[in-house]
Amino acid sequence: MSTQHVTTTPVAAPGPGGPRPPVSAPRRRRPLRARLRRRPNLLAGVLATIWLILVAGPLYYMISSSLRSRSDYLSGNPLAPPSSPTLENYWTVLEGGFTRYLFNNVVVTVATVLIVVGLAVPAAYAIARSTSRLVQRGFTLLLAGLAIPAQATIIPVYLLITRMNLYDSLTAIILPTAAFALPVGTLVLTNSLRDVPRELYEAQAIDGAGAFRVLRHLVLPLARPAIVTVVIFTSLTAWNGFLFPLVLTQSESTRVLTLGLWNFQGQFGTNVPALLAAVTLSVLPIFVVYLIGRRFLLSGLTAGFGK
Amino acid sequence: MSHTAHHRPSALYALPAFGFFALFAALPMVLVVYLSFTSWGGLGLPEPNGLQNWSRLLNDEAALASMWRTALFTALAWAAQTPIALLIGVWAAGRQRNRAVLSSLFFLPLLLSTAAIALLWQALLDPNFGITQAGPLGGILFLGDPAIALYTVVFVITWQYVPFHTLLYQGAARTIPASLYDSATLDGAGRFKQFWHITLPQLRYTIITSSILMVVGTLTTFETVLILTGGGPGTATRIAPLHMYITGFSGFEMGYASTIAVLLVVFGTGLSLLVMRISRFRSMSSQQEGL
Numbered sequence: 043m044s045t046q047h048v049t050t051t052p053v054a055a056p057g058p059g060g061p062r063p064p065v066s067a068p069r070r071r072r073p074l075r076a077r078l079r080r081r082p083n084l085l086a087g088v089l090a091t092i093w094l095i096l097v098a099g100p101l102y103y104m105i106s107s108s109l110r111s112r113s114d115y116l117s118g119n120p121l122a123p124p125s126s127p128t129l130e131n132y133w134t135v136l137e138g139g140f141t142r143y144l145f146n147n148v149v150v151t152v153a154t155v156l157i158v159v160g161l162a163v164p165a166a167y168a169i170a171r172s173t174s175r176l177v178q179r180g181f182t183l184l185l186a187g188l189a190i191p192a193q194a195t196i197i198p199v200y201l202l203i204t205r206m207n208l209y210d211s212l213t214a215i216i217l218p219t220a221a222f223a224l225p226v227g228t229l230v231l232t233n234s235l236r237d238v239p240r241e242l243y244e245a246q247a248i249d250g251a252g253a254f255r256v257l258r259h260l261v262l263p264l265a266r267p268a269i270v271t272v273v274i275f276t277s278l279t280a281w282n283g284f285l286f287p288l289v290l291t292q293s294e295s296t297r298v299l300t301l302g303l304w305n306f307q308g309q310f311g312t313n314v315p316a317l318l319a320a321v322t323l324s325v326l327p328i329f330v331v332y333l334i335g336r337r338f339l340l341s342g343l344t345a346g347f348g349k
Numbered sequence: 350m351s352h353t354a355h356h357r358p359s360a361l362y363a364l365p366a367f368g369f370f371a372l373f374a375a376l377p378m379v380l381v382v383y384l385s386f387t388s389w390g391g392l393g394l395p396e397p398n399g400l401q402n403w404s405r406l407l408n409d410e411a412a413l414a415s416m417w418r419t420a421l422f423t424a425l426a427w428a429a430q431t432p433i434a435l436l437i438g439v440w441a442a443g444r445q446r447n448r449a450v451l452s453s454l455f456f457l458p459l460l461l462s463t464a465a466i467a468l469l470w471q472a473l474l475d476p477n478f479g480i481t482q483a484g485p486l487g488g489i490l491f492l493g494d495p496a497i498a499l500y501t502v503v504f505v506i507t508w509q510y511v512p513f514h515t516l517l518y519q520g521a522a523r524t525i526p527a528s529l530y531d532s533a534t535l536d537g538a539g540r541f542k543q544f545w546h547i548t549l550p551q552l553r554y555t556i557i558t559s560s561i562l563m564v565v566g567t568l569t570t571f572e573t574v575l576i577l578t579g580g581g582p583g584t585a586t587r588i589a590p591l592h593m594y595i596t597g598f599s600g601f602e603m604g605y606a607s608t609i610a611v612l613l614v615v616f617g618t619g620l621s622l623l624v625m626r627i628s629r630f631r632s633m634s635s636q637q638e639g640l
Contacts, residue, residue, distance in 0.1 A: 318468075
């Protein structure tokens with residue numbers, strides 16, 4: 043079966059972790075490199091430590107403050123660990139509409155990912171294999187889209203969405219978010235499909251497979267690593283999206299997490315521990331993904347810009 | 350040719366993606382130019398008003414000031430982020446175990462949304478209850494002092510975006526052939542010389558990519574500033590994209606706001622092309638040196 047052959051073919055995932063040339067230095071040079079390495083790089087070490095403090099400090103503050111009682115926050119040393127850790131702030135947040143925002147976020151993220159993958163996979167297949175000039179022109183247009191800053195288009199997008207009577211709906215957020223994630227997604231998938239040896243396609247053609255069967259039995263299995271990258275990139279964009287929800291929705295029923303956080307700031311007033319509990323909760327799902335698949339997540343983040 | 354043609358996917362496979370992108374991303378890009386020649390309050394249809402918006406922009410001191418502020422903001426953000434991302438990226442490219450563990454911490458800000466980052470730093474920098482209470486920085490109004498606020502925003506933006514660019518540099522630094530360093534070591538070149546003569550030239554395309562992404566991104570981003578300061582105190586942090594947002598969505602002058610959007614895109618594209626042209630010229634001369 044050709045599909046068995048297909049799944050065992052390694053395909054290099056695109057992105058920064060991608061092709062790593064094997065260290066091919068002749069043996070006798072090794073000791074020299076080792077000697078150089080043993081001398082510690084002080085400057086870099088100091089810089090890395092400073093950056094570590096700058097990154098870890100605020101995150102520590104975020105979590106430790108979210109576990110403080112309000113009086114502890116108002117009177118205690120902001121950097122000391124909470125005197126009597128409490129989860130009450132998390133309950134305040136969960137009762138304050140957070141679950142609704144979370145649900146909206148999940149809907150927006152899942153729908154955006156489905157649209158992007160559903161459109162980009164067949165498009166990338168056509169771009170990699172079709173000889174049609176229309177397809178190649180379209181691809182050029184799509185690549186130009188990589189350079190369009192979403193912020194510059196919010197006014198016409200608002201015009202389009204209100205004309206389509208979609209204002210203040212989750213659909214209003216999903217459509218432009220997906221459209222702006224589409225160029226990167228298509229680029230990543232196209233690159234991975236162009237790496238597929240031509241013989242594999244030709245074998246399918248000899249078997250008499252039509253284009254759709256090739257898509258299902260050859261393209262989908264081979265593109266799986268690239269699809270994972272696209273899913274992660276798109277999910278993060280949609281999950282953390284702020285701009286389109288900001289200008290395209292207004293009521294509480296359509297509020298997503300990022301806008302919800304901003305809204306909490308007004309709602310909780312000086313209750314900063316509760317606000318930071320909400321911020322922590324909003325990061326939690328992505329953090330779990332990070333723990334499970336750091337490599338995939340990081341390659342998804344720089345998707346398309348790796349090289 | 351005709352034998353294999355029907356095994357190839359037809360253009361129909363790509364058209365839904367192209368159509369979707371054209372409607373919700375490419376069309377808005379065209380429309381924003383059209384809107385800059387109209388008057389539109391957000392309701393009804395835009396009404397063409399010729400060059401009124403553009404001539405108004407030329408005499409609008411608030412808008413022009415926001416443009417200069419954006420130029421300064423972008424330059425500062427580039428100058429702050431590039432060396433940090435480059436150095437940490439090269440450092441994190443090393444295969445040592447401690448580096449791998451530390452760099453997994455370095456990338457954590459990437460997981461936070463813009464809203465989360467801005468709200469976190471706002472809490473941290475709160476003059477009454479924030480981190481400034483604890484240390485020697487007490488009493489400094491990081492976000493409330495007009496003379497400091499813009500630099501504080503640059504700092505937060507740097508914190509937010511350095512990890513992404515670090516990732517780019519880390520990936521690129523790992524593809525530099527080890528043999529280049531080996532022969533340099535044999536020649537007696539020290540670490541600094543190796544960095545200057547091998548690492549930097551080898552990373553030139555990454556520096557270009559990263560810089561373009563940074564410049565175009567910083568020119569148009571306003572979400573962090575909107576949450577952190579709302580453009581204040583006064584107009585100290587009102588950069589042009591934020592000015593566009595406020596003009597359009599608070600002042601309901603969407604036609605006029607589009608003018609600023611067009612200008613920002615023109616500047617962004619122009620700068621990218623300039624960077625690419627200069628760097629292509631440079632890379633040709635350095636390739637002749639055999640690097």
